[in-house]
Each structure stands twice: as structure tokens, then as C-alpha cells.
Amino acid sequence: MADNYWAIKPGLNNVGSYQVSGAPWAESVATSTSPGSVTFPGVTRWVLVRNLDSSDSVKVGFSSNGVKNGVGTNYFMLGPGTETPVMEVKVSEIWFTSTANTPNISIVAGITKIAPLSCSGSAGTSWSGSAGVG
Secondary structure, eight states: OOTTTTOOOOOTTOTHHHHSOOEEEEEEEEOOSSOEEEEOSSOEEEEEEEEOOSSOOEEEESSHHHHOTTTOOOEEEEOTTOBOOOBOOOOSEEEEEESSSOOEEEEEEEEOSSOOOOSSSSSOOOSTTSTTTO
């Protein structure tokens, strides 16, 4: 048997990667009526999104197609001055678009040691073609 057979590396299905606290990460961004995104430095353990605007809503989703105005149907609305509960999701990016002006949103997340998801990466695949995503 190979040496260090017990040394399990971080990965999407590695339970230990989600049992430990995530590294803190935060960013505030302005939205627009075109889809925008925030890419995390690793796969998230949890995410919280807050709409800082007092009058406009924001669409939040997990792919560009999911939040496109007039096209996307895979999103949730975040009303003025509201925030999501802590969402325990493993994603490498969050997509958003505004319904009118350019409200600011804040995103706080716990980041695992898992490399970001990508179409060519070893950690997994992009969720963009998945049912319910976009």
C-alpha cells in the first residue's frame, strides 16, 4: 500500500472540507441591468448576500443565463434592504442583475481549501448547464 494512503486531499465530495470553518471572504459590488458576477478564490462552504439598496430589488443566481433579464428563470429575488439566510452551497461564483438602477450588494462567504470549479478543472464542473441553475 502506498505511503500516506490516509491523506485525503480537498475536493467537492470530501466531507472534511466542509466540516471545518471556511476562510472569511467579503466584497461589496454595484449591480447593473446586465448580468455581473463575483468569483470566489475557492469553493464556498456558505454564502450570504445582502441588498444594500433601499428601493430596488436584485436577482441572484448561480449562472449568467439564470439571471438574464427577459431570459433567465433560475434566480431568487432579493428585495430592498434584505439579505439571504446563510446558504450552505458549494459554488465558485454568484451571479446577479438589478431590476432597475444599480444597487450595491454585499457578499460574505466562508471559503474552503477546494480549488474553484471550472469546466476544465479537476475539482468538478461548472453548474451553468445544470437544471435549476441556468
